[in-house]
Amino acid sequence: MRIVPALCDRAIPLERRRWASGAVSLDAALAGGLAHGAVHEIYAAEVADAAAAAGFSAALMAGMTGQVRTSLWLRSRRAARQGGSLQASGWAELGGTPGRGLVGIVPDALTLLRAAVDALHCPTLGTVVAESWGRMPELDLTASRRLALAAEKSGTTLMLLRIEADPVPSAAETRWSVASAPSRALAANAPGIPTFDITLLRQRSGPSGMSWRLEWDRDQCIFRETALPGAVVPVSFGGPVADRAGGAMSQVA
Amino acid sequence: MVLFARIGNALRLTAIDALGARLGLVVGMTLADARACHPGLVAIEQDEAADRHWLKRMGQDCFRYTPRIVLVPPDGIGLDITGSAHLFGGERAMVDLAMDRFKALGMAVRGACGPTMEAARALARYADWPATSEPAAIRALPVNALDLGEETTRGFQRAGLKTVGAVAARPMATIAARFGMEAVAAIERLVGEERMPILTLKQQQPLHFERRFADPVTHQDTIAKVLLELMHEAALALEEIGHGGRRFRMELRRSDGATRTLDIATGAPTRDPALVLRLFDERIGALADPLDPGFGYDSILLAVPGTEPVVAAHSAFDAVPGGGEGAGQDVTELIDRLSVRLGPGAIRRLVPCDSHIPERAQLALPAIECAAPTPWPEPPPGEPALRPLLLFDPPQPVEVIAEVPDGPPHRFRWQCKLHEVRLYEGPERIAGEWWRRKGGEQTGKGGLTRDYYRVEDVRGRRFWIFRHGLYAERPDPRWYLHGLFA
Incomplete structure (x- = not known):
């Protein structure tokens, strides 16, 4: 009776499937997890956090795509030149399946967005990452709305990875700012597992402004919360520090 | 120059060019002897596969003379010219024409014409061209022309039978008693008394589909409609041979003589007209200088230069979206579409490469070329990332x-x-x-x-x-x- 799960699988997108990240307070803030079939914007807090933002995207991709689906990583030519080439071994070590992944290098932002829309029309694709460096005036409200609609229709998730860019109004479901965070040292002072400081800058229908420090557990493909010491939180995150120190759950209007 | 091959335990000469023959080299000589006589000898190992391939190419070239071609490996081509010789000015002119064509390519060829394939072959090998009288020439052939092996040939020669004519004049019963039925069959085939089944070379029709118009067309919708019709024709032809197209070419011939050629390639063999039309659409959209119909197109040609066998697959009734093997279909289409628009190298797949130098540990191959996902080793659990992203x-x-x-x-x-x-x-x-x-x-x-x-x-x-x-x-x-x- 394989038809039953098939029907269930098709029925779920109507009420929007969500991927539970594993970090309890994060999932609570997102009403159950990160939505499939939506556009999520991921901003690197600084240019030097490009690798952290890419790693965060790769981690989300690994978590949301699973082992059987194909994922597509689109990069602008500038991203490939300045950010370094994407390594399959490093990708695999973040839990991804680079063997099933595709990497696209496109010449400019407009081509990037067109390719992303095309990819979003493809329902069997798991996740699409579109990485761009610098300002992207082509990504206006209309363009992002188009992306969001395409994602919603097919159920494919798009992550717009923006480096060296300032947030602009868009139709994205969520907007994140990602910075790298000091990891918990392993034995003999070795660098630990990937750790990120993330801030939910905006959410379409829900609270925003909270920050978390997350560790990515590659083996189980989930995030783990680590204590976010109040002293380390940079002022640039904005909002009262007390909100984050206590559970990071209070609503920000 | 000579060709050599390993025969038994020695490297022996298998073919010699005219210059080598003048120097006294013979087929069957060991390479070491030949090198000792002539140190400057250019010796190349015989490549049988390449010979076969070239013979096939030559055979296909001969379709210009007749539709029935027989390959006689290792070095013969038979043409059944029944009914087509008059088109080329008679048998003799036709043989000369065919030989001149191959001689122009720098090949040494011998040709002849005979009542049967075997007779023509024997005449080509053992008689001078052109012969004055065919039956006389056949009868004058030496007995080696019967191709019966060394022992039988020597047997004929010992018995004083030097030519085919002399053998054929004997009562066949005695020949059969002495040399076996094969000898009789060979003689009868040579003089045209017995038929030999032949296996002709299959002619591969080029997959060209053309539509000519009485009036030049300019409207884009008409062109798209015509292309779709042509693609349906192509799909039928491809289905007949069990192939799908990997590369498609459209030629738009303008009434003023200018021709615009558009090429597309697909990641998997396909016969889906709509898909090919979409890809051509992408290709036209990606053109640096747009199509200019001018006064209109006189004809549109669709060619399928590259095909591959298609494995027929049935679609699952209860396919789960996103799961199973059937899911690859629209991903392949996406790869095709993006590769056509952005160039074949735009979408790549990361493939492991056997090197411990980090920057050489992976290859980014065009996804359109390598359709299958490649497995990467799973990292050991519990370890932090040891290689950078x-x-x-x-x-x-x-x-x-x-x-x-x-x-x-x-x-x-x-x-x-x-x-x-x-x-x-x-x-x-x-x-x-x-x-x-x-x-x-x-x-x-x-x-x-x-x-x-x-x-x-x-x-x-x-x-x-x-x-x-x-x-x-x-x-x-x-x-x-x-x-x-x-």
């Missing part, structure tokens, strides 16, 4: 201060910014590729040994840094930043 190639130079010369970096400057190292792990020593070095010991050619450190600075950024060269290898090794961890 992003790699700089070439590595970026950094200024490093280390506590001890041989030790890990203490702080480093990359892109004018100072990074204080908080945590580190290493070194992971990756040696150069010594087998690329000259003389085994010289450094530099195969690359120096690199000592890699995984470091994390105080702000939590993780880097992959290496020292290029051991202190034993060079006095002042440089430091480089090779990659970034998440």
Whole structure:
């Protein structure tokens, strides 16, 4: 009776499937997890956090795509030149399946967005990452709305990875700012597992402004919360520090 | 020049060109003897596969003379010219024409014409062209022309039967009693009394589909409609041979003589007209200078230059979206579409490459060429990432201060910014590729040994840094930043 799960699988997108990240307070803030079939914007807090933002995207991709689906990583030519080439071994070590992944290098932002829309029309694709460096005036409200609609229709998730860019109004479901965070040292002072400081800058229908420090557990493909010491939180995150120190759950209007 | 092959336990000559024959070389001589006589000999090993391939190409070229072609390996081509000789000015003119064509390619050919395939073959090999009288020429052929093996041939010669005519004049019963039925059959075939079944070369129709118009067309919808019709025709033809097209070409011929050619390629063989039309649409959209119909197109031609067999697949009734093998279909289409628009190398698949040098450990192959996903080894559980997500190639130079010369970096400057190292792990020593070095010991050619450190600075950024060269290898090794961890 394989038809039953098939029907269930098709029925779920109507009420929007969500991927539970594993970090309890994060999932609570997102009403159950990160939505499939939506556009999520991921901003690197600084240019030097490009690798952290890419790693965060790769981690989300690994978590949301699973082992059987194909994922597509689109990069602008500038991203490939300045950010370094994407390594399959490093990708695999973040839990991804680079063997099933595709990497696209496109010449400019407009081509990037067109390719992303095309990819979003493809329902069997798991996740699409579109990485761009610098300002992207082509990504206006209309363009992002188009992306969001395409994602919603097919159920494919798009992550717009923006480096060296300032947030602009868009139709994205969520907007994140990602910075790298000091990891918990392993034995003999070795660098630990990937750790990120993330801030939910905006959410379409829900609270925003909270920050978390997350560790990515590659083996189980989930995030783990680590204590976010109040002293380390940079002022640039904005909002009262007390909100984050206590559970990071209070609503920000 | 000679060709040689290993026969038994010796390298023997198998073919000799005219110059070699003049020097006294013969087929069957050992290569060592030939080299001893003529040290300047150019000897090439015989490549049977290449010979067969070339023979087939020649055979296909002969379709210009007749539709029935028989390949006689290793070096013969038979043409059944019944009913087509008059088109080329008679049998003799036709043989000359065909021979001139191959001679122009620089080949040594012998040709002849006979009542049967065997007779023509024997005449070509053992008689002079042109012969005055065919039956007389056949009867005058030496007995080797019967192709019955060395022993039988010698038997005929011992019995005083030197020519085919002499053998054929004998009562067949005695020939059969002495040399077996094969000898009789060979003689009867040669003089045209018995038929031999032949296997003709199959002619592959070029997949060309053309539509000519009474009036030039300019409207884009008409062109799209015509292309769709042509594609349906192509799909039928492809289905007949069980193939699907990998490459398609459209030629738009304008009434003023200009021709515009558009090519597309697909990742998997296809016969889906709508898909091909979409890809052509993409191709037209990606053109630097748009199509200009001018006064209109006189004709449109669709060619399928590249085909591959299609494995028929049935679609599952209860296919789960996103799961199973059937799901690859629209991903393949996406790859095709993007590759047509952005160029074949735009969408790539990362494939492992057998090298321990980090920048050579992966190949980015065009996804349109390698359709199947390639497995990457799974990292061991519980370990942090040991290889970076992003790699700089070439590595970026950094200024490093280390506590001890041989030790890990203490702080480093990359892109004018100072990074204080908080945590580190290493070194992971990756040696150069010594087998690329000259003389085994010289450094530099195969690359120096690199000592890699995984470091994390105080702000939590993780880097992959290496020292290029051991202190034993060079006095002042440089430091480089090779990659970034998440």
